[in-house]
Amino acid sequence: MTAQPVSGGCEHPLTETLDDAHDRALAALAEGKHLDAVVWLSAHVAAGQRAVHHAARNLSGVARLAVTRARAADHDLEVVLRRAEQRYSGDSLAAQLDTARLERDLRNALDRHALAECELVTAIADQLGASVTDEVAASYDAALRHAPTRPHPHVPHRGLLGAVAFRVDAMRDRVMDTMDARHVPSPRVERQRRPPGRWGLYLLGEMER
Numbered sequence: 001m002t003a004q005p006v007s008g009g010c011e012h013p014l015t016e017t018l019d020d021a022h023d024r025a026l027a028a029l030a031e032g033k034h035l036d037a038v039v040w041l042s043a044h045v046a047a048g049q050r051a052v053h054h055a056a057r058n059l060s061g062v063a064r065l066a067v068t069r070a071r072a073a074d075h076d077l078e079v080v081l082r083r084a085e086q087r088y089s090g091d092s093l094a095a096q097l098d099t100a101r102l103e104r105d106l107r108n109a110l111d112r113h114a115l116a117e118c119e120l121v122t123a124i125a126d127q128l129g130a131s132v133t134d135e136v137a138a139s140y141d142a143a144l145r146h147a148p149t150r151p152h153p154h155v156p157h158r159g160l161l162g163a164v165a166f167r168v169d170a171m172r173d174r175v176m177d178t179m180d181a182r183h184v185p186s187p188r189v190e191r192q193r194r195p196p197g198r199w200g201l202y203l204l205g206e207m208e209r
Contacts, residue, residue: 010118010121010122012121012122012125012133013133013137014052014121014124014125014133014136014137014140015117015118015121017137017140017141018044018048018052018117018121018140019114021040021041021043021044021144021186022041022044022110022114024040024185024186025037025040025041025044025110026107026110028040028185029103029106029107034084034087034088034103035085035088035089035182035183036183036185037084037106038081038084038085038088038150038151039149039150039182039183039184039185039186040185040186041077041081041110041151042078042081042085042147042148042149042150042151042152043144043147043148043149043186044144044147044186045074045077045078045081045113045151046143046147046148046152046166046169046170047140047143047144047147048074048117048140049074049157049158049162049166050139050140050143050147050162050163050166051136051139051140051142051143052070052117052120052121052124052136052140053067053070053071053120053157053158054139055124055128055132055133055135055136055139056070056120056123056124058127058128059123059124059127059128060127063123063126063127066116066119066120066122066123067120067123069116069119069120070116070117070119070120071157072116073109073112073113073115073116073117074113074116074157075153076109076112076113077109077110077112077113078151078152078153079109079151079153080102080105080106080109081106081109081151081153082151082153083097083102083105084102084103084106085150085151087099087102089180121133124136143166144186144187145187145188146166146167146170147166147170147186148166148169148170148172148173149170149173149174149177149182149184149186150169150173150176152165152169155169
């Protein structure tokens, strides 16, 4: 299947930034790397909710409808991503799911998400201006590097509880990714390795004997 997310009429630089995750997910699906696609889209949706949706809280009038549609499309995509994660990670409870239908559902949900995201970005650009969209792009990039790598459709996504859930889910996912030796293709923050102190050097010396 070669369907691409539809974002007709969306040529804003912010949309191009957001579309990168869509493109990488579709490329992973084409290569049969379904869990990589799950990682990209899970991180993308979570980062978008922290950055794009956060800015959209200042929209008014009919533009609020774009917020509602974007939230619904995000939730639908996360639900399908959760099923895909279960199926392709070998969860026995999802073993009966038809893979062809699941991939079709995932692509369709991604199309709806891309359209809703396009509409939301357009509303933000029209009402709030270029300076705000530049800030959103920077916030999105930062959030993407810290975002959860698995779908969490049933946790809070807004306000203080949403911010706490974002951090907790990201930390938990990082631990689970390490335990599962799971490939995480989305950008991550590189953690600086601290040089060992005196006791660390002592212990390393003892281990090398």
